[in-house]
Amino acid sequence: MNVRTEDRDGVRIVTLDNPPINALSFAYSTALVPVLAAAEADASIHAIVLTGANGLFSGGADLNDFASEPAAGTKTIRDVIAAVERSAKTYVAALEKTVLGGGLELALACDYRVAAAGTKLGFPEIKLGLIPGAGGTQRLPRLIGAQDALQLMLKGDNLDAEAAREKGLLDELAASDVVGAALAIVARVRAAAPKRRTSARRTELGIVGLGLFATPFVVAQAHKLVPPEETGGFAAHKLIDAVEASIELDFPRGLAREYRLFDELVRSASSAALRHVFFAERELGKIPGMAPAQPLPIAGAGIAGAGTMGTGIALTFANAGIPTVVIDPSAEQIERAKQLVSSTYASQVQRGRMTQEEASKRGGSIRFASDYAELAAADIVIEAVFESMDVKKTVFAKLDAICKPTAILASNTSTLDIDAMAAVTKRPGKFVGLHFFVPANIMQLLEIVRGKETSAETMATAIALGKTLRKVGVVSANAFGFIGNRMLFDYAREAIGLAEEGVAPERIDRVMKAFGMAMGPFAMFDLSGIDVFWHIGQGNPDAMRSRSAIVDRLYREKRFGQKTGAGMYRYEKGSREPLPDPVTIELFREEAAKAGIVPRPDVSDAEIVRRLTGALIAVGDALLKTGVALRPGDIDIVYVYGYGFPPYRGGPMWYAEKELALV
Ligand code: NAD
Numbered sequence: 001m002n003v004r005t006e007d008r009d010g011v012r013i014v015t016l017d018n019p020p021i022n023a024l025s026f027a028y029s030t031a032l033v034p035v036l037a038a039a040e041a042d043a044s045i046h047a048i049v050l051t052g053a054n055g056l057f058s059g060g061a062d063l064n065d066f067a068s069e070p071a072a073g074t075k076t077i078r079d080v081i082a083a084v085e086r087s088a089k090t091y092v093a094a095l096e097k098t099v100l101g102g103g104l105e106l107a108l109a110c111d112y113r114v115a116a117a118g119t120k121l122g123f124p125e126i127k128l129g130l131i132p133g134a135g136g137t138q139r140l141p142r143l144i145g146a147q148d149a150l151q152l153m154l155k156g157d158n159l160d161a162e163a164a165r166e167k168g169l170l171d172e173l174a175a176s177d178v179v180g181a182a183l184a185i186v187a188r189v190r191a192a193a194p195k196r197r198t199s200a201r202r203t204e205l206g207i208v209g210l211g212l213f214a215t216p217f218v219v220a221q222a223h224k225l226v227p228p229e230e231t232g233g234f235a236a237h238k239l240i241d242a243v244e245a246s247i248e249l250d251f252p253r254g255l256a257r258e259y260r261l262f263d264e265l266v267r268s269a270s271s272a273a274l275r276h277v278f279f280a281e282r283e284l285g286k287i288p289g290m291a292p293a294q295p296l297p298i299a300g301a302g303i304a305g306a307g308t309m310g311t312g313i314a315l316t317f318a319n320a321g322i323p324t325v326v327i328d329p330s331a332e333q334i335e336r337a338k339q340l341v342s343s344t345y346a347s348q349v350q351r352g353r354m355t356q357e358e359a360s361k362r363g364g365s366i367r368f369a370s371d372y373a374e375l376a377a378a379d380i381v382i383e384a385v386f387e388s389m390d391v392k393k394t395v396f397a398k399l400d401a402i403c404k405p406t407a408i409l410a411s412n413t414s415t416l417d418i419d420a421m422a423a424v425t426k427r428p429g430k431f432v433g434l435h436f437f438v439p440a441n442i443m444q445l446l447e448i449v450r451g452k453e454t455s456a457e458t459m460a461t462a463i464a465l466g467k468t469l470r471k472v473g474v475v476s477a478n479a480f481g482f483i484g485n486r487m488l489f490d491y492a493r494e495a496i497g498l499a500e501e502g503v504a505p506e507r508i509d510r511v512m513k514a515f516g517m518a519m520g521p522f523a524m525f526d527l528s529g530i531d532v533f534w535h536i537g538q539g540n541p542d543a544m545r546s547r548s549a550i551v552d553r554l555y556r557e558k559r560f561g562q563k564t565g566a567g568m569y570r571y572e573k574g575s576r577e578p579l580p581d582p583v584t585i586e587l588f589r590e591e592a593a594k595a596g597i598v599p600r601p602d603v604s605d606a607e608i609v610r611r612l613t614g615a616l617i618a619v620g621d622a623l624l625k626t627g628v629a630l631r632p633g634d635i636d637i638v639y640v641y642g643y644g645f646p647p648y649r650g651g652p653m654w655y656a657e658k659e660l661a662l663v
Helices: 026-041 063-067 078-087 102-109 124-128 136-144 145-153 161-167 176-189 211-226 235-246 249-266 270-282 308-319 333-351 358-363 388-400 418-422 458-467 484-500 505-515 522-528 530-538 541-556 583-592 605-625 634-643 654-656
Strands: 002-008 011-017 047-052 092-095 098-100 112-116 119-124 157-162 172-175 299-302 323-326 368-370 380-383 406-412 431-436 446-452 472-477
Touching: 002 026, 002 172, 002 333, 011 176, 026 078, 047 102, 047 176, 047 541, 063 270, 078 102, 092 102, 092 418, 098 102, 102 119, 102 136, 112 161, 119 161, 124 145, 124 235, 124 270, 136 145, 136 235, 136 249, 136 388, 145 211, 145 235, 145 368, 157 161, 157 583, 161 172, 172 176, 176 484, 176 634, 211 235, 211 388, 235 249, 235 446, 270 654, 299 308, 308 323, 308 358, 308 368, 308 431, 333 358, 333 368, 333 583, 380 388, 388 406, 388 418, 406 418, 406 458, 406 522, 418 431, 431 458, 446 634, 458 472, 484 505, 484 522, 484 583, 484 634, 505 522, 505 583, 505 605, 522 530, 530 541, 541 583, 605 654, 634 654
Parallel strands: 011 047, 047 092, 092 112, 098 119, 112 172, 299 323, 299 380, 323 368, 380 406, 406 431, 446 472
Antiparallel strands: 002 011, 119 157, 431 446
16 A cells, blocks of 8 residues: 655656555545645645556445444545645546546546546446445536436446547546646646636536426436335435435535435445445355365367257357357257357347457357267366256266366256266366356356365366356355255245245235345246246155145146246236236145145235245255355355345345344
């Protein structure tokens, strides 16, 4: 941690140097404030250029600071920015690579901003349930208009330097030497009246001709476009309030409003939950007690099985620039997979997300074949054939004989025993489970299943590969259903139990969606296929335990879900919209009566939530006790990234601890 300074012709260049991202932590801000005060007091200095070491400007605040109040005498970014604001001298921000959150707020307080090409600027606070809290919500609208500012801050996405220049967020782009460009600005503006503090500007709405109605219009529209406060939109509504303040209040009062809103958010349950998810993600790769090991390079991959999963996994590798060979004995499946690859990329090109050239390159990196010998050179082969232990064992025996000795073998099984598969190979140390989720090229979650004999090197390679594939990789021990599906079965069983007690599936789904789940349990049954649950139940009677009768019945009546037009719901031809079906309700009633289950018309919404989340929490607890999951946060990540649990509730284990106070 260091604040470097250098004087050139009356200009002090102040370089932020707090590796790795020049975070403006409490500690760093405390070091920075006196440096700015010294520049202010030095009569030989007429301008200050702020820039960053380590190839970037600043990634913003240190999130660890948010857990506590600054100690007495400690400074924060707000103090740094106040020093810039008060200064009588010209400030120029020389920006590079990363200018995020508090880093961007500091830049906005300067008089001029110049950035190197390739710089990314943004306010990601909303993703953590926060808003910019050091003047960003007041300065950005003053600079680029309320509407553009809202859009940028509500999404939390980055803007590249060119777009930022167009919007007026930057004064200039620099081809290379960004500090040189900043010094040139100082030289140029010296003669003119140089101070241009954003705080002194009026907020532009960005809408011409709406006159007095513009403010309420922009604000009211924005409030309508974000989720309700209680289901993930808490910070978004506060952000809109803060921007409204930038329009209606003068700068000091607007700033005070922003501080109040920020302080409320930093203490909110939803922000604490989102920050927990952020920190839990950073813990994922750490396996306590595992010997340190270097990951092996993966330059080429093989996939066995060109079905739904095999094709999705191939797309994932292609998107990460790793060529694959996909083998399947069925010419028909290969044809279907080829079509899926080309239609996926064609739609990306059509939507303007990819150039034709890039699409052709990615599509071309996936090769299909029917002969296993084509997998001989692969550094890793992922098996995605039918969910049958016999079929998988045959496939792995073949792969073991054909693949080079250094290659890792992996299974994408959802429920089967990794060790039993590893045992048919001569390389159990090089065997691992890689459980992708459907659609594999879209879903971010990846369960990395550690077998009894999986080596540290194989685990390190799998974890590194997960990152290369831009997945969120969670380590699980080898146990039925691993983490996610194991929990899903008990959750589904509880949902069925409620329906057997007479609660309509559509009500259960509605209540769970209101709780924040991306999808209700019954809609999920129909999407995944009731036949899939039935098959899993056959191999593992424990999975559905006492509730199997209704699943048997639906299976016998070929009510598999969306694919057969009826399951828990009914579907109009060609539609995926679940429609309540009296037939299902009658089936539940009949099976419940047979089992002697008494209808309970008085089940409350709160009970529905309590029982369904309770099922998740109870299994999660058992998975921790048996060491299947390493940390509560790992379980939360699985449920947030793989099963649609609301991130603003932090995942089931966080929810249990913080909202239900169960732990
Ligand atoms: P699928 O039926 O769509 O595809 C299986 C493919 O394997 C078919 O193309 C088939 O021709 C091929 N195949 C069969 N025997 C083969 C062999 N000996 N060699 C090479 N290919 C062979 O199935 P899927 O949904 O893609 O599932 C594949 C695996 O992924 C299963 O283990 C499943 O449990 C797991 N999985 C599925 C999902 C999902 O939601 N579909 C999610 C995660 C994991």
